[in-house]
Amino acid sequence: MTEPTAAPRTPTAPHPPSITPVQVSPWRSLGMLLRWSLASIGAMLPLIVVVQAMLAAGIVIGFGLLIPDITAEAALFLSSGAPTILLLTIGLVIVPQGVARARASGALDYQRALPVARPLLLAVDLVVWTLIALPGVAIGLLVGHLRYDLAFSFDWPLLILASLLVTTMATSVGYAIAVSFPAMLAQLLSQVLVFFVLLFSPITFPASQLPDWFQRVHEVLPIQPAADLLRAGIAADTFTASGRDLLVLTLWTALGLLVTLRALVRRR
Amino acid sequence: MDPDVLRITDLTRRYGPVVANDDLSFHVRAGEVVGLLGHNGAGKTTVVSQIVGLLRPHAGDIRVGGTDAVRDPAAARRHVALQPQAQAPIDGLTPRSAIEIAGGLRGLTPRDARAAAVSLAEELDIGPWMDRRALPEGGGLSGGIRRLTGFAMAVAAPIPLLILDEPTNDIDASRRRLLWDAVRRRGDAGSGVLLVTHNVSEAERIVDELVILDRGRLVAEGSPAHLRGTQDTDLRLELQLPPEGADPSATDPHLAVRRRVRTGRRTLLTVAAQEAAPAVAWAAAQHAEHRIEGFSLTPSTLEDAYLALTTPPDPTREGATDD
Numbered sequence: 001m002t003e004p005t006a007a008p009r010t011p012t013a014p015h016p017p018s019i020t021p022v023q024v025s026p027w028r029s030l031g032m033l034l035r036w037s038l039a040s041i042g043a044m045l046p047l048i049v050v051v052q053a054m055l056a057a058g059i060v061i062g063f064g065l066l067i068p069d070i071t072a073e074a075a076l077f078l079s080s081g082a083p084t085i086l087l088l089t090i091g092l093v094i095v096p097q098g099v100a101r102a103r104a105s106g107a108l109d110y111q112r113a114l115p116v117a118r119p120l121l122l123a124v125d126l127v128v129w130t131l132i133a134l135p136g137v138a139i140g141l142l143v144g145h146l147r148y149d150l151a152f153s154f155d156w157p158l159l160i161l162a163s164l165l166v167t168t169m170a171t172s173v174g175y176a177i178a179v180s181f182p183a184m185l186a187q188l189l190s191q192v193l194v195f196f197v198l199l200f201s202p203i204t205f206p207a208s209q210l211p212d213w214f215q216r217v218h219e220v221l222p223i224q225p226a227a228d229l230l231r232a233g234i235a236a237d238t239f240t241a242s243g244r245d246l247l248v249l250t251l252w253t254a255l256g257l258l259v260t261l262r263a264l265v266r267r268r
Numbered sequence: 269m270d271p272d273v274l275r276i277t278d279l280t281r282r283y284g285p286v287v288a289n290d291d292l293s294f295h296v297r298a299g300e301v302v303g304l305l306g307h308n309g310a311g312k313t314t315v316v317s318q319i320v321g322l323l324r325p326h327a328g329d330i331r332v333g334g335t336d337a338v339r340d341p342a343a344a345r346r347h348v349a350l351q352p353q354a355q356a357p358i359d360g361l362t363p364r365s366a367i368e369i370a371g372g373l374r375g376l377t378p379r380d381a382r383a384a385a386v387s388l389a390e391e392l393d394i395g396p397w398m399d400r401r402a403l404p405e406g407g408g409l410s411g412g413i414r415r416l417t418g419f420a421m422a423v424a425a426p427i428p429l430l431i432l433d434e435p436t437n438d439i440d441a442s443r444r445r446l447l448w449d450a451v452r453r454r455g456d457a458g459s460g461v462l463l464v465t466h467n468v469s470e471a472e473r474i475v476d477e478l479v480i481l482d483r484g485r486l487v488a489e490g491s492p493a494h495l496r497g498t499q500d501t502d503l504r505l506e507l508q509l510p511p512e513g514a515d516p517s518a519t520d521p522h523l524a525v526r527r528r529v530r531t532g533r534r535t536l537l538t539v540a541a542q543e544a545a546p547a548v549a550w551a552a553a554q555h556a557e558h559r560i561e562g563f564s565l566t567p568s569t570l571e572d573a574y575l576a577l578t579t580p581p582d583p584t585r586e587g588a589t590d591d
Contacts, residue, residue, distance in 0.1 A: 018298060019426045019458050021333070021346040022375025032372045039360035106354030113320040114373055115346040267324035267341065 021115070029116040033124040041098070041128050048094065052086050052136045056143040059085055063204055064147065072148075073238075079144025080152070080234040081203040084166065084227040086136030088197045091170020092177075095129055096190040099178035118264040122175065122257070129171045130164065137163050141234065152234050158241070159233030166226040169249050172256030173222070179263035196223075203227040222252035270334055271297045273347070273429045273460035274319065279328035281314055288314040290484040292328070296429065296460040296477075301451060303471045304464045306481035307578055312464045313353060315481075316431055319462075320350050333428040349374070349427040353434050353464075355411070356418035363409070363417040364389070364398040370421035381424065388420040391450050393443055411438035419447060423454055430454055433464040448474050472570045482578045492570050501541040502526060502568040505551060508561045509533045516559045523550055529576045536572050 059082045064070055070078075102108040111121050137159075144150050178186045197203065200214075201223040207215050218224040225245035232241035274296040281289040288311045296302045306312050317323040319330055321341025330337040333347035358366040364385045371381035389395045394416050402409045402417075409417070415438045422430060432451065436444045452474040455461045465471045471478075472492050480488045480495070488495055496502075505525075509515060515535050517523055524547075527538040539547045544565060551563040 019428045021428060022425070023346070024373060024375045029373060032369050035365075036361065036369050039365065040357065042360060102357070105357065106352060107357035109317075109322055110352055110354065110357055112322060113345065113348075113350045113352070115348075116373060117342060267321055 024115070026117060026120060029120055030124065033111075033116065033120060034127060037124050037128045038131075041132065045132055048090070048132055049135055049139070052090075052139050053143070055086060055089060056082050056136070056140045059198075059204060060140070060143045060147050070148075072150075075144075075148040076150055076235055076238060077206065077231075078204050079141065079148060079150055080231045080239070081227055082140035082144060083137040083163070083234070084203050084223075084230045085197060086140050087133050087163070087166045087230075088170050088203075088223065088226065089194060090129065090133040090136065091167060091172075091174045092193045092197065093174070093190045095125075095171050095174035096178035096186050099125075099175055100183040100186045103178070104183050112264065119261055121264055122172075122260055125175065126168060126171055130167045133167045133171070134163060137230075153237040155233045155236035158236070159230070162226075162229040162233045162241075165246075165249050165253065166230060169222055169226065169253040169256065172253055172260055174256075176256045176259035176263070179260055201227070220248065222249055225249050272331070273298050273333050274462060275329070275331040276315070276319075277329040277331075279315070279318065279330065280326050281311075281318060281323060282326055287484045289318070289325075292481070292484075292486050294479045294486065294489055296462050298428065298460050299455055299458050300476045301455040301461040301463055301474055303475035303478045304462055304481065305466065305468055305471070305478055305574060307466065309483070310481040310578070311484040312481060313433060316350065316352075316433055316462075316464060319429075319431065320345055320348055347428045348431060349422040349425075349429070350431045351418050351422040351433060351435055353437070355414050356421055358402045358409075358414065358417060358421075359404045360401065362399050362401050363394060363413065363420065366402075366417055367420045367424050371424035374425035374427065376425050384424045385420070388424065392416045392420060392446055394420075412440055412443065415439055416443060416447065419450070423450070426457065427459055430459045430461045431464070432461065434466070435463070436465070436467060436470065444470065468571045468574045469569060478570075480574060480577050487577045488573075496568060496570050496573050502538050503541060503544050504566050504568045504572050505537040505539050505544075505547050506564050506566070507535040507537065507551065507554075508563065509535060510558070510561050513559065516554050520550070523547060527572065527576055529572065529579055531575055531579055536575065538568050538572055 060079055063078055064075065067074055099108070112118055141152060174190070177189055181189060202210060202218055203223065207218060207224060210218065225248040228239070229241045229245045229249065231239040272295045276295065277293050279289050279292040280287065292315065304312050304315065314323065318325050319332060319337060321337065321344065325338055332344040335343040335347060337344035356366070361369070367385040367388055368381040371384045372378065376384060385398070389398045394413055397409060397413045400408055402414060415435070419432065419435050422432065435451070436447060439447060448470060451461060451463065455476070463471060463475060475492060477491055478489060478495055479486060507515070507517060511533065515530055517525065517528060517535055517537055524543045525537045525539055529536045537547070548565055551560065554560045555563060
C-alpha cells in the first residue's frame with residue numbers, strides 16, 4: 001500500500017526570468033480608477049438625473065400643494081431647500097445602496113485587492129458621485145423657477161463651496177453607513193433616512209416649526225446646516241448662513257471619511 | 269535572490285470556532301504553477317484573502333516577493349494579481365478597456381496596455397467580444413467571456429505572483445484549454461502561479477506542484493506524479509455499487525488493492541498492473557452475481573489520490589490518512 005505524503009520538492013531546473021512589480025504613481029492610479037468608476041456608474045447617470053428631476057418636482061410642486069395660497073417667502077424657502085434634499089438623497093441613499101451592492105457582489109473586495117492605496121478608492125467615489133449629484137442643484141432650482149417664477153440671488157462662491165461640501169458630507173456619511181453595517185441593515189437605514197430628510201428635517205420648512213428639543217437635535221445633525229448653507233448661496237438676499245453651519249458640516253464630513261477609510265483599509 | 273514569490277509559514281485563521289486555515293505552510297517559487305486543491309470549505313479562498321490583505325491572519329507569516337504581507341499588505345499587493353472567484357466588476361466597460369485599465373494600474377504605458385489587450389484577445393480567443401460593453405445584471409457579455417476578461421485583467425502585466433481562484437468557472441471546454449495553456453505560459457515566463465481549483469483532473473496537466481487542503485489543514489503536497497502516490501503503471505478499477513449495496517471489495521481477502529476510496533455509490537480501487545487480470549475477473553464475477561452494477565478499468569489518476577486524501581473517514585476505507 002502506498003501512502004501519499006509530503007516529500008522534498010525537486011528544484012526547478014533553470015532560473016526563470018525574475019519579474020519586478022512597477023510602482024505606479026497615485027495620480028496615474030487615480031486616473032485609471034476614475035475611468036473605471038465613471039464607466040460603471042456612468043451608465044446610471046441618465047437614470048439618476050431623471051430621479052432627481054422627479055424628486056425635485058415632487059418636493060417643489062407636491063409640497064406646495066400642501067400649503068394653500070403659498071406666499072412668495074414660503075415658495076422661496078421650499079424651492080431653495082430642494083437642492084439640499086436632492087444632494088442628501090444621492091449621498092445618503094443611492095451611495096449606500098451602490099456600495100452595499102458592491103460589497104455583496106465582491107466588487108469592493110476586488111478593488112481592495114488592487115495594487116492601489118485604498119484611500120484612493122474613496123477619493124474616486126467622492127469625485128464620481130459629486131459629478132453625478134451636482135446637476136441636482138440646477139435641476140432643483142430650475143423646477144422652483146418654473147413653478148413659482150422665482151428669481152434667486154446667487155452667492156456663487158458660497159453656492160459652489162456649499163454644494164461641494166454637502167455632497168462630500170452626504171457621500172462620505174452614506175459610504176460610512178454602507179461599510180459599517182450589514183448590507184440589509186444599511187439598505188433599511190438608507191430608506192429610513194429618506195423619510196427623515198424629507199419629512200422631519202428643517203429643509204423645506206423653517207426650524208422654528210419643530211419642537212424645541214428637536215431643534216436642538218438638528219443643531220448637531222448635518223442636515224439643517226447643509227440646507228442653511230446652500231440656501232444662503234441660492235438666495236443670498238434673504239438668507240444667511242453661520243460659521244457654525246460650516247463647522248458642523250465639516251465635522252460630519254471628517255467623521256464619514258474617517259469611518260470609511262478605516263473600513264476600507266482594515267482587514268477583517 | 270529568494271526564489272520564493274510566496275512563502276506561507278504556520279498560517280492560522282479562524283472564523284469564530286471554525287478553524288479555516290490550520291497551521292498551513294507552503295510556498296510558490298518563481299516560474300512554478302502550484303495548484304491549491306480542496307473541497308468547498310477547505311479554506312482555499314481564506315488563504316487567498318489573507319495574501320491580498322482582505323483578511324488578517326490570527327497567526328503565521330506570509331511573505332510575498334520578499335515583502336511581509338501581514339505587516340505591509342499594501343506593498344505585498346503590488347506583487348500580486350488576483351482573479352477572484354467572484355466576477356471582476358466590469359459593468360459599463362468593454363473587455364478591451366477593462367484589460368487596458370488593469371494593465372495601466374500595474375504600470376503598463378497606454379501603448380503597452382493596448383498591445384496587451386490585443387494579444388490577450390488572441391490568446392484567449394475572445395476577439396469578437398472585445399468591444400462589446402458589459403451591462404448590469406449580467407447583460408451584454410456572457411459569464412464565460414466575463415470570466416476570461418477577469419483572467420486577462422489579472423495577467424495584463426507581468427506579475428511576480430499570480431493568484432487564480434477557480435479561473436475556469438463558466439468557461440466552455442475549448443476556451444478552458446486555451447486558458448490552461450495561458451496559465452502555464454505565465455509560469456514559464458517567470459510568474460509564480462497559485463491556482464485555486466477543485467477541478468483536479470484538468471489542473472493536473474499544467475501544475476508543477478500541488479497543495480491539498482482538507483477542512484483547513486494541509487493533508488498533502490508534492491508533484492502530481494508524487495501525489496498519485498502509486499506507480500504510473502497502476503490502474504483504477506471503478507465499481508458502481510447498487511443503491512444501498514455493500515461494497516464487496518471491502519470484505520474480500522483475495523483482492524489485492526493498493527488503495528480503496530468509496531464516494532457515494534462508487535468505489536475506486538487502485539490495483540497494480542499485474543493484479544489487473546485477476547481483479548477484472550473478480551469484478552466480472554461480482555457483476556454476474558449482481559453485487560455490483562458495473563465496473564471499469566482505467567489508468568490511475570490524480571483524482572483517485574485526491575479523493576483518498578479528502579474523502580471523510582469511512583470504516584470501509586483503507587490507504588489514506590484520516591488523523
